[in-house]
Amino acid sequence: MLMRTYQLSEKVFCMLAVSTKIIRFTLILILGLGFLNLAVAQEIKPEQLKSRYDVVVYGGTSGGIAAAIQADRMGKSVLLIEPGTHLGGLSSGGLGATDIGNKAAIGGIAREFYGRLGDYYSQESSWEYQKQDEYKSRRSKGAESEMWTFEPHVAEATFEKMLSEQAIPVLKQQRLDLKQGVKKEQARIASIKMESGLVISGNVFIDATYEGDLMAVAGVSYHVGRESNDTYGESLNGIQTRNAVFHQFIKPVDPYVVPGDPQSGLLPGVQQEGPGGKDGDGDHRVQAYCFRMCTTDVPENQREWVKPENYDPLRYELLLRNFEAGDLRVPWNPVLMPNRKTDTNNNFAISTDNIGMNYEYPDADYQKREQIIQEHLTYQQGLMWTLANDPRVPAEVRKQFQTWKPTKDEFQDRAGWPFQLYIREARRLISEYVMTEKNCMSELVAEDSVGLGAYTMDSHNQQRYAVNGKTLNEGDVQVGVPNPYPISYRSIRPKKEECENLLIPVAMAASHIAYGSIRMEPVFMVLGQSAATAACQSIDAGQAVQDIDYTQLRKKLIADKQVLVWDGPRREPPIRVRSLSGIVVDDRDARSSLGWKTSSASSSRAFLSTS
Structure with missing residues (x-):
């Protein structure tokens, strides 16, 4: 069993003197260190900083950690700055059910991370609340040594250990000054300044934040929201009412405070009347955010669902009306993790996604x-309390939320709630090469690959609106990609005239719909490692990151076990149904035969007849 005294709150330490129960618990923690040995990253204080670093990584996400590790392995002085208190971003913040389209597309430090998780879970002592075989018999595929599903604290401890092994300095709780945080000399960043006034100089900078803060303050071009389909010649971008099939209302639900009375106003959570434009139009909206909760059905490891102090019953009226309309689906997706825990995600019409509340x-x-x-936290806490307690929730649904509750041993400094909100999408770089739907569909191939994307083009809902007295969600698009596809080096670097020594592996250049495929934690680690490799090469060559020799970059990435080209089995790209003349027949109950192919417009099938 992995133990975590370093995550215990200050309050718990104060209680040790008076609580023998907690003393015994802590002694167990200390004596049961096991596989990871409580190794923590080398956290430094501002007064210990060097005057200058070769590589400065801003953002302790999984991608930022991979970048820092790679820069250090290439012999460069590196500083990793994390604005908060925890490392690992979403990988240690609740997303233990790794989103990955094809495991063979992941290499390098990312695969090393998942391999270390596999090593940890191969130890019998790592299994406290269930037997190893009980879990792995349902989850593992084949004889792979990696572990792609894991507990949050194990991910964080693994990241900490990887950093500590290389004595990489980590500066926590230092946020970039969003107004005057970047000093540039012509097109190069000379230094960055924190809110505290701390100034850090470097040769090359890497923005590994989900928000792209360093990129924005440096004056680099970026986009927020959905582009129109016309911007990059796409079909799945912009408003998508025709594709609003998944996570949708299946029963008519009245959107007004007083049912049937538009003058009473819209219920909380319903943004407006109508979708705000026609299909394919761009807008300011971004994918909904949520917390990826870790729950358990083990009574001794459970916390209770807590009703937030400012609980507003009207906020959940739409949810309750949806049940009363006949939608009896359990509105969450709890994926099983080791030790009888879950990574719990959004599911169906009204769930953990706080649709429309993140535009700013x-x-x-x-x-x-x-x-x-x-x-978002208040909404989700209130949602869980409502689902577990409100008598208007069907009894069988309530039972689910009375059986599965937050864990005691995860996120201890946050009362069992994740420290990381799932920022599915924020700013996105605009560079000389923007990844688009055509890349994902293998219709356009980037020749300067620094990693592969492989996941479905996955956009969560972006708005909830009223139409004809009913409520609808819009923005959820889920269209598979035929094969893993290359991600361009040019998509993680800005235009040269804007900045010559900055790389952006997380808030990288992709259209809204393409980012929906790329935005996965393993890919962020892959791109973080590639960004650091390019940074080191630019330092050695004395060149701008835009001018380095890609042939040499590719050679080093391959030597470090990155996967740049897909040489596995390939599928034909899907038919673009909307480009066809004639009639498209939609029948979900039909059985296919002959030459049906996947449609690029949805997850459905298409057949082209030449007769």
């Missing part, structure tokens, strides 16, 4: 972002 987040200041994060 990408460009907001820290105070406004904290308000948005708190609103």
Whole structure:
């Protein structure tokens, strides 16, 4: 069993003197260190900083950690700056059910991370609440040594250990000054300044934040929201009412405070009348955010669902009306993790996604972002309490939420709630090469690959609106990609005239719909490692990151076991149904024969007849 005294809150340490029960618990923690040995990253204080670093990584996400590790392995001085208190971003913040389209597309430090998780879970002592065979018999495929599903604290401890092994300095709780945080000399960043006034100089900088804060303050071009389909010649971007099939209302639900009375106003959570434009139009909206909760059905490891102090029953009226309309689906997706825990995600019409409440987040200041994060937390806490307790929730549904509850041993400094909000999408770089739907569909192939994308083009809902007295969601698009596809080096670097020594592996250049495929934690690690490799090469060559020799970059990436080209089995790209003349017949109950192919417009099938 992995133990975590370093995550215990200050309050718990104070209680040790008076609680023999907690003393015994802590002694067990200390004596049961096991496989990871409580190795923590080398956290440094501002006064210990060097005057200058070769590579400065801003953002302790999984991608930022991979970048820091790679830069250090290439012999460069590196500083990893994390604005918060925890490392690992979403990988240690609740997303233990790794989103991965094809495991063979992941290599390098990312695969090393999942391999270390596999090593940890191969130890019998790592299994406290269930037997190893009981879990792995349902989850593992083949004889792979990696582990792609894991507990949050194990991921964080693994990241900490990887950093500590290389003595990489980590500076926590230092946020970039969003107004005057970048000093540039012509097109190069000379230094960055934190809110505290701390100034850090470097040769090359890597923005590994989900928000793209360093990129924005450096004056680099970026986009927020959905582009129109016309912008990059796509079919799945912009408003998508025709594809609004998944996570949708299946029964008519009245959207008004007083049913049937538009003058009474819309219920909370319903943004407006109508979708705000026609299909394919661009807008300001971004994918909904949520917390990826870790729950358990083990009574001794459970916390209770807590009703938030500012609980507003009207906020959940739409949910309750949806049940009363006859939608009896359990509105969450709890994927089993080791030790009888879950990574719990959004599911169906009304769930953990706080649709429409994040539009201001990408460009907001820290105070406004904290308000948005708190609103998401309050919404989700109230949602869970309602589902577990409200008598208008069907009994069988309530039973699910009375059986599965937050864990005691995860996120201990946050009362069992994740420290990381799932920022599915925020700012996105605009570079000389923007990844689009055509890349994902293998219709356009980037020749300067620094990694592969493989996941479905996955956009969560972006708005909830009223139409003809009913409620609808819009923005959820789920269209598979035929094969793993190359991600261009040019998509993680800005235009040269904007900045010559900055790389952006997380808030990288992709259209909204393409980012829906790329935005997965393993890919962020792959791109973080590739960004650091390019950074080191630019330092050695004395060149801008835009001018380095890609042939040499590719050679080094391959030597470090990155996967740049897909040489596995290939599928034909799907038919673009909307480009066909004639009639498209939609029959979900039909059985296929002959030459049906996947449609690129949805997850359905298409057949082209030449007769």
